[in-house]
Amino acid sequence: MEEMPRDHRPAVSVRILLAGDGGATGGALALLLGLEPGFAVVAQxxxxxxxxxxxxERRPDIALLDAVLPDGDGLEATARLLAEVPECRVLLLTGSGHPGLADRAxxxxxxxxxxxxxxxxxLVQAVHRCLTGETVIDPALLPPADPTAPPGR
Incomplete structure (x- = not known):
């Protein structure tokens, strides 16, 4: 009896939930992440x-949430999600930095x-890092260094 060909995707995929702009940006992100080896977008x-x-329903390993959602904010959605599915990690995505956003996230x-x-x-590297327990903050979203602080030596 001949063996059936095996799927060449990794046996274990990172299960991803996307929440945000369902338009072209969200669709493109889902497509790009779905093409990434070892990633599976399980819900959008x-x-x-x-x-x-x-x-x-889908039990993702990580949720990529837009910080601003059409009917609320991603910070509130993060807290609700983690209260119900605490094993899921949440990585927030934002269009721009607002003072204190990283701390609030x-x-x-x-x-x-x-x-x-x-x-x-x-983004792919950040997902992997978050899944290993690291905290990842885009340097562009951190407050600028205090210009009055003495230079480090």
Whole structure:
């Protein structure tokens, strides 16, 4: 009896939930991540209210949430998601940095904050790093260094 060909995708995929712009940007991100070896986009939602139900049903390893969702904010969605599916990691994506956003994201339970239009390879690396327990904050979102501080030597 001849053996059936095996799928060449890795046996274990990182299961990803996307929440945010369901338009061209969100679709492109889902497509790019789905093509990444070892990644599987298991759910994609447009609204904050859909995040928890999608996570409960699909059990993602990591959720990439837009910091601003059409019906609410990603920080609130992060807290709700982690209350219901605590094993899921949350990486927030933002279009721009706002003072204190990184601190608020971490306080809500997110493991990272990235600029959403950043390079794809940086997002892939950030996902892997977050899954190993690292906290990842895009340097562009950190407050500028204090210009009055003495130079380090």
């Amino acid at each position: 939602v447009d609204r904050s209210a859909e995040v928890v139900a999608a996570a409960q 971490l306080a809500a339970g997110a493991v990272g904050l990235l600029v959403k239009d950043g390079p794809h390879d940086e």
